[in-house]
Amino acid sequence: MQAAHQTTAALTAASTGDAAGAMRAVVHRRYGTPDVLELGETERPVPGDEDVLVHVHAAAVTIGDHHMVTGKPYLVRLSPYGGLPGPRNKVPGGALAGRVHAVGAKVTGFRAGDEVFGQAMAGAFAEYAVVPAAALVLKPHNLSMEEAATVPWAATALQGLREAGQVTAGQRVLINGASGGVGTWAVQIARALGAEVTAVCSARNAELVRSLGAAEVIDYAKEDFVGGGARFDVMLDLVGNRALSDCLRVLNPKGVYVACGGGGGDWLGPLPRFAGMGLRSLFSSQRLRTFFSDPKQKELLFLKELVEAGKARPVIERSWALSEIAEALRHVGEGHSRGQSVVRVAG
Incomplete structure (x- = not known):
């Protein structure tokens, strides 16, 4: 418990604020326990032609994220989401919800200000994340941002x-x-x-x-x-x-x-x-x-309709602050979660 508190304090202290062109993000430089993560500042990503830049409000914390951070089983390091010798993606996190900040030149289905949820390849544990437009859907009207962030899972x-x-x-x-x-x-x-x-x-x-x-x-x-x-x-x-x-x-x-x-x-x-x-x-x-889960827009649309019809609802065990990401991942990695965990990124 003492180590967990020290980790939170270190992550919080490492945050340097919001400079122009920069953003607050959880940085993953090497594989290891969740304590290897750092909360600091990185450059804001730029969307490609078919991507959307999302201002992230919340992100789900999943066992998949735990695998990516720890690099275990070692086989995940050979996947497109992993990397050798260290993590290919320097900001972890996949499932998210937020508002569209900007869209790529070929994106027609979204515009700035839209409330959305979806699955990024990585980068959700940050203030801004790039998500392919094909992996994004408008947020269910009856869910909060934190609730919507869990739906891609x-x-x-x-x-x-x-x-x-x-x-x-x-x-x-x-x-x-x-x-x-x-x-x-x-x-x-x-x-x-x-x-x-x-x-x-x-x-x-x-x-x-x-x-x-x-x-x-x-x-x-x-x-x-x-x-x-x-x-x-x-x-x-x-x-x-x-x-x-x-x-x-x-x-x-x-x-x-x-x-x-x-x-x-x-x-x-x-x-x-x-x-x-x-x-x-x-x-x-x-x-x-x-099978290997690969959420596409058609699945996300089905889930959105299911949620809006009242036939399914998120079960959130706990909501964490971004500075508590190490504790959140450690909890999920223990394998006894009751529903899902979610991290608050922006208000």
Whole structure:
């Protein structure tokens, strides 16, 4: 706790204000624990022809951001979001909400002053961020900026259920890890798609996931979800804490198992599990699928409509100041989040 307070003080002290042509930003110079981050001053980015410069009001703090900051599993350093030997993107953060400050020469769908949300490749933990216009949507009218910043992370749940899982009305869906940042969205999206949802989470989060639409809740500390046998059409696994054979035992003969990260070690992360899925699928009538979330405008528009219709809502565990980014990432990295965390960037 003392180290956390020291980190906050150091980050706050490092901030140098708002000079012309500059902006306040969280700077990521090397991989390591969240304490490697510095809150200082960098040059304001310039949008390309098909980009939008967003004045960031809030940004979601996700497990994906934690992976990018720590560089673990090491495999992420080889991705377009990572970099070798150090981080390619010097300002982390992806999901954001704010106001359009400027648009590129070829952008026609947005104008200065529009309230928007979307997914940047990086740079959301700063006062200004460049976002491709194709990854941006007008903010839902019934959400605050902080709430809207969490919505892009719901695209992971949407893609896992609708595209990889091909969930349809009347199906039975099991969600392992239902109370986390993606899980809380997954429960609501599966319900909106017409499925009956069984949620696996801790007892302290049972009432929360029920309020989101889960018909049944399994407390993993007291009950083994495998015990009931084959009874689900789709399983969305957000944790990866059970053997693949256990997960397949709960699915019907034609069921679909969808893995979304989780599990694995510091080197390859979930990649060995994904490889095992590919091998197992050659000899099974069940379908085993994985995917890498890449929020596009069509998913963001669907989520906006879902939120505005009252069929889904953000679950925010805590809102943090930008100077508390190290603590926020450390909390998310512990893996026991109740919904999502969000950082306040500008008012």
